[in-house]
Amino acid sequence: MLVAAVAAALCVPAASAGSGNGLPTSIGKGEGQLNLIAWEGYTQPQWVKPFEKATGCQVNAKYAGSSDEMVTLMRQGGGSQYDGVSASGDASLRLIYGHDVAAVNPNLIPDWKNFIPALKGPPHNTVKGVHYGISLQWGPNTLLYNTTKVKPAPNSWSVIYSRKFKGKVTVPDNPIQIADAALYLSKAKPSLKITDPYELNSTQFNAAISLLKQQKPLIKKYWALASDEIDLFKNGGAVVGASWPYQTNTLIAAKVPVKDLIPKEGATGWADTWMMSAHAKHPNCMYKWMAWVSTPKVQAEQAIYFGETPANPKACPIMDKLSKGSAAQYHCGASASYFDSIKFWKTPVAACGNGQNDCMDYTKWQQAWTQLKG
Amino acid sequence: MAASLDAAQGLTSRPPGRPARAARLRLSGLFWRHPWAKALLLLAPPLLAFIFVYLLSLVALFVSSFWTIDPFTSELKHVWNIDNYRQLWQSGAYHSVALRTIGIAAAVTVADAVLAFPLGYFMARVAGGKSRAFVFVAVLLPLWSSYLVRVYIWRLILDDSGVLNWSLRKLGLPAANIGYTNWAVWLIFTYVWLPFMILPVYGALERIPESYLEASRDLGAGAWTTFRRVILPLALPGVVAGSIFTFSLTLGDYVTPLLAGGASSQFIGNVVYDSITTQQTPFAAAFAAVPLAVMGVYLLIARKLGAFEAL
Numbered sequence: 001m002l003v004a005a006v007a008a009a010l011c012v013p014a015a016s017a018g019s020g021n022g023l024p025t026s027i028g029k030g031e032g033q034l035n036l037i038a039w040e041g042y043t044q045p046q047w048v049k050p051f052e053k054a055t056g057c058q059v060n061a062k063y064a065g066s067s068d069e070m071v072t073l074m075r076q077g078g079g080s081q082y083d084g085v086s087a088s089g090d091a092s093l094r095l096i097y098g099h100d101v102a103a104v105n106p107n108l109i110p111d112w113k114n115f116i117p118a119l120k121g122p123p124h125n126t127v128k129g130v131h132y133g134i135s136l137q138w139g140p141n142t143l144l145y146n147t148t149k150v151k152p153a154p155n156s157w158s159v160i161y162s163r164k165f166k167g168k169v170t171v172p173d174n175p176i177q178i179a180d181a182a183l184y185l186s187k188a189k190p191s192l193k194i195t196d197p198y199e200l201n202s203t204q205f206n207a208a209i210s211l212l213k214q215q216k217p218l219i220k221k222y223w224a225l226a227s228d229e230i231d232l233f234k235n236g237g238a239v240v241g242a243s244w245p246y247q248t249n250t251l252i253a254a255k256v257p258v259k260d261l262i263p264k265e266g267a268t269g270w271a272d273t274w275m276m277s278a279h280a281k282h283p284n285c286m287y288k289w290m291a292w293v294s295t296p297k298v299q300a301e302q303a304i305y306f307g308e309t310p311a312n313p314k315a316c317p318i319m320d321k322l323s324k325g326s327a328a329q330y331h332c333g334a335s336a337s338y339f340d341s342i343k344f345w346k347t348p349v350a351a352c353g354n355g356q357n358d359c360m361d362y363t364k365w366q367q368a369w370t371q372l373k374g
Numbered sequence: 375m376a377a378s379l380d381a382a383q384g385l386t387s388r389p390p391g392r393p394a395r396a397a398r399l400r401l402s403g404l405f406w407r408h409p410w411a412k413a414l415l416l417l418a419p420p421l422l423a424f425i426f427v428y429l430l431s432l433v434a435l436f437v438s439s440f441w442t443i444d445p446f447t448s449e450l451k452h453v454w455n456i457d458n459y460r461q462l463w464q465s466g467a468y469h470s471v472a473l474r475t476i477g478i479a480a481a482v483t484v485a486d487a488v489l490a491f492p493l494g495y496f497m498a499r500v501a502g503g504k505s506r507a508f509v510f511v512a513v514l515l516p517l518w519s520s521y522l523v524r525v526y527i528w529r530l531i532l533d534d535s536g537v538l539n540w541s542l543r544k545l546g547l548p549a550a551n552i553g554y555t556n557w558a559v560w561l562i563f564t565y566v567w568l569p570f571m572i573l574p575v576y577g578a579l580e581r582i583p584e585s586y587l588e589a590s591r592d593l594g595a596g597a598w599t600t601f602r603r604v605i606l607p608l609a610l611p612g613v614v615a616g617s618i619f620t621f622s623l624t625l626g627d628y629v630t631p632l633l634a635g636g637a638s639s640q641f642i643g644n645v646v647y648d649s650i651t652t653q654q655t656p657f658a659a660a661f662a663a664v665p666l667a668v669m670g671v672y673l674l675i676a677r678k679l680g681a682f683e684a685l
Contacts, residue, residue, distance in 0.1 A: 219637035374467025
């Protein structure tokens with residue numbers, strides 16, 4: 001029986017591997033259920049409840065804390081447990097090449113044609129002209145600090161590597177954090193010639209790791225959940241750290257004196273995509289969901305709630321209506337040059353952009369991160 | 375099988391009304407003649423569950439630790455090798471994780487033993503019926519609340535601006551910033567596993583006959599000598615039995631280090647968890663074999679010290 005189950009699990013991806021043709025041309029009747037994997041704050045009742053009412057699709061969402069966890073959840077149990085995932089760029093390509101997600105027809109999403117050009121078919125979710133999902137929101141990883149404890153206000157990532165705040169620093173517990181060190185080194189140590197923080201040869205990689213090793217004694221805690229970092233800033237355990245705008249919003253709402261910024265070295269960031277499982281049991285509800293979250297109103301609500309930038313610039317006026325000044329604050333409808341200044345998360349692979357095969361792949365990143373924490 | 379055959383025969387050869395009773399008699403006769411048959415019938419369900427649910431999953435764990443994962447597709451490759459164990463052996467980071475786990479588990483065990491002994495002694499020898507019942511409830515009550523909540527409460531107590539530092543400041547003492555350190559992890563473990571030490575220690579102390587202590591006193595031994603030469607050796611199996619719980623529970627935990635630990639608080643369980651979320655299941659299985667081996671050695675020593683009679 002066990003053998004049969006394993007065999008079945010192995011056969012399923014093979015059966016649907018030849019995706020790319022036979023895309024649906026219309027969205028059928030909803031199946032009544034929709035099972036999603038999402039980032040914390042991506043399935044708020046504010047926009048989920050009206051969706052359920054409008055479509056009859058009951059949403060069951062599970063929060064994941066990291067891209068690695070999202071990939072694992074999408075593959076678990078033959079991949080049919082969840083219908084969709086809000087994957088960031090460092091998970092989306094792994095899911096595409098692992099045949100875990102289905103090709104989708106963007107023409108079924110009415111608002112897709114309104115998206116900023118860079119997010120209609122970005123390389124992290126579109127391969128050889130085939131779309132494997134609909135872009136959602138994007139934003140930078142920011143530097144968060146306590147305004148009463150950190151003076152003068154920082155303008156460089158160097159503050160999380162300096163001994164001045166020893167024992168009061170917190171950064172994410174995530175291998176992709178190596179890219180943040182590499183980004184800082186690309187400006188602080190130009191001799192390393194780092195051009196892309198996700199494409200590091202062994203010299204550049206080792207330099208980033210040794211910087212992180214120096215940083216380790218300064219760290220209060222590597223945060224695993226956004227709520228961990230919020231607790232640390234609330235209770236004074238940390239005064240400076242790498243963060244998402246979500247934490248800043250939550251802390252400011254709790255009247256904690258914090259501010260965040262994009263330091264002068266620039267920032268890493270995320271560009272998220274709703275992707276549909278290759279074995280989705282409720283594909284029509286998933287299409288309806290992707291169409292729903294692309295509408296200007298929902299895009300605006302989510303952007304304000306999480307503190308990120310909508311893919312659909314039609315959301316900008318609605319953002320200002322919901323919360324004055326929020327469109328400018330979160331760079332809604334920002335210029336292409338601002339978009340390009342953010343180094344979006346992507347999966348490190350051995351094949352570098354320079355045509356050589358000497359970059360460190362993600363397995364090496366994960367191993368190095370585990371050893372660093374060890 | 376034999377019993378049902380007997381029953382069938384009884385049905386044809388005996389007058390109606392009797393067969394059921396006759397079959398029962400035959401069955402009990404069979405069990406009387408062959409005691410092993412009774413034992414087998416009694417043990418069959420737990421034994422089957424033990425073999426299929428418990429042992430086979432352990433075997434599967436051990437077997438999968440000799441396989442590897444294809445890094446790109448995350449599929450399991452069924453090729454026998456010892457790469458996972460080699461990686462464990464060669465990397466200093468995993469040594470320090472294993473040593474930290476074992477070290478803190480040992481420290482928690484010692485702290486619990488030291489705390490549990492006087493309390494167990496009080497419950498077994500000093501307290502009357504009512505106060506003993508009260509202490510019992512007080513010891514067991516925390517076990518009824520969620521483990522997670524208790525860890526979060528401790529996090530609040532030990533925070534830089536938590537109850538501990540607040541109290542120290544009121545007393546005019548310097549702040550003890552032990553939140554998110556290995557001290558915090560040790561303290562929380564000592565707290566959550568303490569009941570598992572108190573109960574066996576109490577049991578062992580209660581079983582020491584009063585007459586032994588009187589005899590010791592009659593022979594001129596002081597309180598300290600009686601404790602050292604009579605009480606402690608007789609209670610030791612109870613302490614060792616309790617230590618099996620506190621040691622193994624700490625060894626296998628990952629929640630407390632994750633929530634209350636600092637930058638260098640990784641336990642074996644945390645590495646196992648991280649390996650599984652990054653789909654390195656075979657490596658996780660290999661590392662999970664380490665506490666299994668440690669516990670095997672520990673149980674051998676515990677048996678030598680007579681802990682199994684005290685369980």
